[in-house]
Amino acid sequence: MTIGPAPRISLAGSGALLLDGAQARFDDATQELVWAVAGAARGLDGVREAVPGMNNLLVLFDPLVTDALSVGEQLQSLWVGTDPQAAAGTLHRIPVHYGGSRGEDLAGWAAHCGLSLEETVNRHAAATYSVAAIGAMPGFPYLSGLEPRLTWPRRNNPRLKVAEGAVIIGGAQAGVMPMAAPSGWHIIGHTDVKIFxxxxQSPVLLRPGDKIRFEIAGIEQ
Structure with a gap:
């Protein structure tokens, strides 16, 4: 089945294609189709890997075995003929200490949303988030499910170092830092749960299709 318009497929180097199935905004049904097409694409002749992103899919292939035109045509066919598949993911409960020195953007976030600190935190913790994709760095989860009222555009000037375990907001997405790294997302709290x-034995805690519930371990002004 097809969801929305046909995807845009473009070259991403000499041995990769990027399939972009995005609508005007992130869509969970489109993401389920991305997962299903990724699974089918891994069986195509010459395809080395298929890596789901947020409503998009990066497909790496061997140029000595196949070519971009052939892979692109097969991806178009898969997009039309594949049924979306909801991943049978695991539910993770992640306690969060909101605010304080390790959640320095909490007050600014609440002010941006026009809510009190407590209501902002309660709304963040009330949602069930889905791991749409893993990327940017090892184990980093792009989470869908953030309440639209809580969205906040990313910082104009990224921080050079955001600590491991930082619970963050970037636009309409939520996330947790798996390691210390630069980031333009806003820091609203911290968890001691190791994401990476x-x-x-299994270095990455979260997988696409997993669900996350954030639990309030404390709120600090």
Missing amino acids: DIQA
Whole structure:
């Protein structure tokens, strides 16, 4: 089945294509189709990997086995003929300490939303978030499900270092930092749950299709 208009497919180097299925805004049904097409694309001749993004899909192929035109045509066919598949993900409950020195943007976020600190936090913790994709850095989850009232455009000047465990907001997306790294997202709190642990048997905690509930461990002005 087809969701919305045909996707835009463009070259992403000599051995990759980017399929963009995005609508005017992020759509969960489109993301489910992206996951399904990614699974089917991995079986195509010459395809090395298919990496889901937010309503898009990066497909890497071997130019010695196939070519961009052939892969692109097959992706178009898969987009039309594949049924969306909701991933059978795991529910994770992540306690968050909101505000304080490790959530320095909380007050500004509440003011931007026109809400009190407590109501802003309660609304953030009331939602169930879906892991749409893993990217940007090892284990980083792009989370859909943020209440529209709580959206906040990313910072004009990214911070050079945001700590591991920072709970963050960027536009209409939520996230958790798996490691210390630069970021233009707003820091609203902190969790001690490890999202990425290179020493673990399964280093990445979250997978596309997983669900997250943030639990309020405390609110600090």
